[in-house]
Amino acid sequence: MRASGAVTRSTLRQQIADALRDEVLAGRLQPGREFTVKQIAEQYGVSATPVREALFDLSAQGLLESDQHRGFRVHQFTVADYRAMVEARALVMDGVIRDVFRGQSPSPARQTAYRDALVSVRRRSEEAARAARGGDLDILIGYDLRFWRELGALVGNTYISDFLHRLRVQAWVFAVPYLRGDADVRAWLWNGHAELVTAITHRDREALRAVIDAYNGHALSWADRLAAGEPAAAGSGQRTPTAEETADPARPEG
Template structure:
C-alpha cells in the first residue's frame, strides 16, 4: 500500500503525558501486536501524531526505536512500513515464550509465600480490566494490559532477565488472530484465564498453573499465526 494508512485507528490521546516518546512507542507496539498496524501498510508520523494528539517529533522518535527493534522499516519521504513475519517466525516466538513462561509461572505458584500472595493479588484489577477490554473489543488496550499483567507476573520470580526477554518476544509478535477472536466472542474467555492465574498462585497450585499456561499460550500461538484458535 502506498498511501498513509494511519487515519481511523482510534488511537488514544497522549497529550499531557510524560515521556511521550516512550508512551508513543508503547502504544505503537500494542497496535502492532494486536494487528491494528498491518504489514505492508505505510504510516506517516504526522498522521499518527494527529490521532495521538501530539507533535510529530515524539512519533518519529518512537518509530525509530521500533526500526531498531526490527518491527517497522523506514520508507524515504513517506513514513514507516510494518515489517512482515512468517507463520514459522511467529510460531518460533510463541515456542520461546512457552519454554520460558510455563516453568517460570509454575515456579511462582509452587514457591509462593505471603509477599508473593500480596503482590499477585494486586494484579487482579488488571485481569478484570482485560475482560472489560476484551468485551469492548478494544484490542490495543487489551494487548497493553496483557503485556503489563504478564511482565509483572513474571517479575514475581525475581529474574529481571526473564522479564526483559519476554518483553522483547512479545514486542516482536503479531496477534492478528485477536480481531477474529474478538468478533467470535472468544477473547473474553482468554482474558478470564488471567484471574485464574492469580487464584492458582494463591492456592499454590503449580500443576494447575502449568496446565493453564500451556493451554493459554497454545491459544495465543494459534492467534499469532492467524489461525482459528478453537478446537477442531
C-alpha cells in the same frame, strides 16, 4: 536547563513510541503500512528528532522496519513467526515455573510481599478475563499486557520480564488484524487469567503448569486455524473456500 531539556525530549520520545504502539495494537496502523518521520511529526505536532528516536525504538522492538529511502513500515509477522513466539514463551515460562517452586518455601516476609503484589495482579486478571469473555479486544489488550507485566515482575528478573513482554506485544500485533475480522473472536480470546493467579497464590505447581499449557495450546490451536486459511487473510473474517465450493459457480460468495 540542558538536563531538563533532555528529560523532556526523552519523555516525548517515549510518549510518541507509546502512542504509535497503541495505534498498531488497535489495528489503526496495519501491517505493511508505510510512513515517514515527517508525517508522524506533523501528525503529533512535534519536531522530527523525538519522532525519529521513537521510531527507531519501535524498530528495535521488532514492531517496525526501517527503510533508508522510504521511511518506516509496520512489520508484518507471519503465522510461523507467531508460532515461534508462542514456543519461545513456553520455554521461558517452563523455566520460570521450575524456578518458582525450586527449593524450600519462601520466607514469611516474601510470602507477604507476594500476596500484596498478587492483589493488583488479580484485579488485572478479572478485568482481562471479563474483556475476553465479552470479546472486547481494545480493553483486553491493555489489561492482558499489564497483567502479564505485573505477573512477570514477581519473578524478580527484569531481563525475563522484558523479554516476555516484548513477545506478547509482538503476538498481539500479529493477532489484532485477524481477530478484528473474526466473527468467532470470543472463542479465540484466552480468559484463564484468574485461574493462573489462583494457582500461583496457592503455589500449586501442577495447576500452574496445566493453566500455562492450556494458554500455549490455545494459541497454537489458533495458529493451526490460521495456517489452514481460516480466516483467509488478516482482517478478512472469511475462511478459505473449499475446492468443492470454488468449483460451483452458482454458489454465492461470502
